[in-house]
Amino acid sequence: MIQLDKVSLYYRQDCPILSNVTLHIPQGSFCWLTGPSGIGKSTLLQMFHLEIMPNAGQLQILETNIHKNRRLTICHLKQRIGIIYQDFKLIPNLSIYNNIALPLRLQNTDESIVSRWTNRILQWMNLQNKAELYPRTLSGGEQQRVAIARAVIHRPDILLADEPTNALDEEQVLRLMDLFFDLNDLGCTIIIATHNDNLIHQFPAPRLKLNNGQIRIDDAFKT
């Protein structure tokens, strides 16, 4: 779950991304995040991923008030959240295998499980032949699939995706949406920022519309 109470968020105070916003996203929700280019969707996802903190108000992620908790708790909390960045943010000096395995290793997962899960998702993403390569040698679509694999491998409780289908072909988009819905069925909260209206029409779900520092929900969450 994600709870905002009177949250304000800005880089420049005269140009707020959020202005005194109260919002509750129940655990297990699936929603789209939309809004004009440059309005702050990526920044909002980064706040949900606890990379940046609100300038005012209270933020709760997975029942944890992030203002009242120590650094270590925040680090543990972040491990329960997966994020797919718009520009992928793969680690250039790690192989594809090691990029994908990273979230499991940060959780001190046994190497036999790391190997089993990483190889399974490499196969699923059709990247098994790229495991030993480095990100710079992959196509945009391949890098995007690595970013997706890294975000979901540790079965996060929240998955944040910033334009996750941009570099994919139509068949890959459908497989990816299947993966997102499977995760959602397991209780994962999923928020996908997109400009792709076709995708939204194809997969109707509540939409968080970000504009002028406010978030409007255009359909109720299932509870």
Ligand SMILES: Nc1ncnc2c1ncn2[C@@H]1O[C@H](COP(=O)(O)OP(=O)(O)OP(=O)(O)O)[C@@H](O)[C@H]1O
């Ligand atoms: N680190 C930063 N420091 C200062 N300003 C920033 C920073 N990152 C983003 N911005 C500004 O904040 C605003 C929101 O950017 P953001 O990338 O969150 O928008 P967006 O809605 O995701 O855009 P798009 O749909 O084009 O990806 C933009 O005006 C951007 O220039």
